[in-house]
Amino acid sequence: MLLGRQIAWTTDNPAIATVDATGMVRGRSEGLIHVIATSEGVSDTVRIPVIAIQLQSIIPGRYHTCAVATDGAAYCWGDNLYKQLGDSTVIPRLVPVPVVGDIVFSMVSTMAFDTCGLDLGGNAYCWGYNNAGQLGNGSRGDTTTPKPVTGGHVFTALRAGWQHTCGLTADGGVYCWGDNHYGELGDGTNNSSYVPTLVAGGVTFSSISSWGPHVCALDQQGTAYCWGDNEAGELGTGSQANSSVPVRVNSDVLLSAVSTGGLYTCAISTDDTPYCWGNNSDGELGDGTKTNRNVPGVVSGGLHFVTIATGDAHTCALTADGTAYCWGRNGDGELGNGSTTGSTTPVAVAGGHQFSAISAGGLHTCALAVDGVAYCWGYNLFAQLGDGTTTSSSVPVRVAGQP
Numbered sequence: 001m002l003l004g005r006q007i008a009w010t011t012d013n014p015a016i017a018t019v020d021a022t023g024m025v026r027g028r029s030e031g032l033i034h035v036i037a038t039s040e041g042v043s044d045t046v047r048i049p050v051i052a053i054q055l056q057s058i059i060p061g062r063y064h065t066c067a068v069a070t071d072g073a074a075y076c077w078g079d080n081l082y083k084q085l086g087d088s089t090v091i092p093r094l095v096p097v098p099v100v101g102d103i104v105f106s107m108v109s110t111m112a113f114d115t116c117g118l119d120l121g122g123n124a125y126c127w128g129y130n131n132a133g134q135l136g137n138g139s140r141g142d143t144t145t146p147k148p149v150t151g152g153h154v155f156t157a158l159r160a161g162w163q164h165t166c167g168l169t170a171d172g173g174v175y176c177w178g179d180n181h182y183g184e185l186g187d188g189t190n191n192s193s194y195v196p197t198l199v200a201g202g203v204t205f206s207s208i209s210s211w212g213p214h215v216c217a218l219d220q221q222g223t224a225y226c227w228g229d230n231e232a233g234e235l236g237t238g239s240q241a242n243s244s245v246p247v248r249v250n251s252d253v254l255l256s257a258v259s260t261g262g263l264y265t266c267a268i269s270t271d272d273t274p275y276c277w278g279n280n281s282d283g284e285l286g287d288g289t290k291t292n293r294n295v296p297g298v299v300s301g302g303l304h305f306v307t308i309a310t311g312d313a314h315t316c317a318l319t320a321d322g323t324a325y326c327w328g329r330n331g332d333g334e335l336g337n338g339s340t341t342g343s344t345t346p347v348a349v350a351g352g353h354q355f356s357a358i359s360a361g362g363l364h365t366c367a368l369a370v371d372g373v374a375y376c377w378g379y380n381l382f383a384q385l386g387d388g389t390t391t392s393s394s395v396p397v398r399v400a401g402q403p
Contacts, residue, residue: 008038017050026095026388027052027401052403053096058374060361061110061160062312063382066117067096067374067399072104074117075401078384082113083144084128090144094383094390095400099127100145111160111211112362117146122154124167132163133194134178140194150195151175161210161260167196172204174217182213183244184228190244199227200245211310212262217246222254222270232263233294234278240294250295251275261310261360267296272304274317282313283344284328290344299327300345311360317346322354322370332363333394334378340394349377350395367396374399 009019016031025035027050036045053075058067064078064085075096076085083090086099099105099117103125108117114128114135125146126135133140136149153175155167164178164185175196176185183190186199203225205217214228214235225246226235233240236249253275258267264278264285275296276285283290286299303325305317314328314335325346326335333340336349349367353375358367364378364385375396376385383390386399 005039010036010038012036017048024388029403053401054372054403055368055374055399057107057357058366058368058376058399059108059110059359060311060364060366060376060384061115062112062362063384064110064115065361065364065366065376065384065386066099066108066110066115068105068108068117072106072120074099074103074105074108076115077386079382082129083142084110084113084115086115086127086145088144092383094386094388096386103146107158109158109160110361111162114160116149116158116160116165118155118158122156124149124153124155124158126165132179132192134160134163134165136165136177136194136196138194149177153196157208159208159210161215162213164210166208166210166215168205168208168217172206172220174199174205174208176215180244182229182242184210184213184215186215186227186244186246188245201225203246207258209258209260211260214260214265216249216258216260216265218255218258222256224249224251224255224258224267226265229263232279232292234260234264236265236277236294236296238295253296257308259308259310261315262312264310266299266308266310266315268305268308272306272320274299274303274305274308276315279313282329283342284310284313284315286315286327286345288344303346307358309358309360311365312362314360314365316349316358316360316365318355318358322356324349324353324355324358324367326360326365329363332379332392334360334363334365336365336377336394336396338394353396366399373402
């Protein structure tokens with residue numbers, strides 16, 4: 001250990017990896033490098049294999065981000081105070097680190113302080129903060145690594161919300177667990193549950209979404225139902241009354257996708273028209289105003305989208321050609337248009353990228369380009385952009401570790 005002494009760091013192949021003045025190694029391509037540390041004429045060398053990560057999906061939470069690689073390995077980065085990175089530590093990470101456990105994942109879902117995922121067989125695992133039983137393992141104890149969700153259910157989709165989690169089964173049933181203060185478990189009560197509980201009503205669902213303290217889902221015909229908190233009209237029923245069971249959204253428009261945000265909801269109709277409802281204090285409904293709506297309204301601009309994603313107070317969507325647009329809050333650059341000025345209507349994300357998927361987090365956004373490269377933008381105090389820094393960015397930056 002060389003305390004108080006200057007150390008010079010070098011690498012024998014900067015094309016594979018670079019090393020900065022602090023000794024931080026950043027990979028650029030796959031291969032084998034030697035990193036040399038020199039101080040006062042004495043040197044030592046370490047051999048480091050550099051492995052590139054090829055991602056197939058990326059999901060931002062509030063202060064951390066997780067992704068699934070093409071080989072099914074899960075990676076997370078950013079804040080880790082509540083063990084939400086799943087790497088068996090509470091150390092925050094500037095760049096992607098593998099989730100412990102050798103589980104082959106098909107998907108992951110993140111929120112503020114916890115993460116959940118499905119393996120290839122549809123088995124659910126969760127890790128991180130568990131104050132309300134949102135990990136679904138029958139307890140309230142936090143965990144630093146993935147633990148199976150109790151009940152033996154096989155899920156086709158899984159969504160982490162605010163202190164609760166919901167899963168969709170192949171037969172269209174939805175199970176939820178965790179906090180139930182607002183009725184977000186949908187079982188007709190306000191009793192929290194540490195294990196999965198079946199959502200009431202007998203509706204057969206095809207998709208689910210959750211982020212804040214409410215949940216929305218589509219039935220097989222494209223009709224939307226929501227339940228839980230409704231203080232801003234996010235259930236879309238025409239009122240502000242909470243519901244502990246699924247209630248039909250007040251619209252005859254058939255939908256192909258639905259996405260829940262902090263206190264609002266957005267959806268895409270079968271003709272690719274975007275609709276939003278609920279809280280609009282930051283313009284997240286995209287209708288050119290900051291007025292709340294308790295029923296669906298069309299997003300301004302006449303654009304048609306194939307994917308829509310909602311965060312705390314900003315929304316992003318993709319057109320059929322992969323162009324990304326965002327609207328709503330932008331205090332940390334989460335709209336990705338090179339500014340920090342919010343917008344009540346859709347604005348194009350800078351950089352000219354074509355994306356195949358996009359997802360909005362708390363104060364940042366991530367997307368997967370058609371060439372398979374993942375980018376993030378927005379708030380980065382906790383390193384949730386994964387670019388090796390804690391500097392926020394108002395334009396897309398490449399997640400580290402990719403080829």
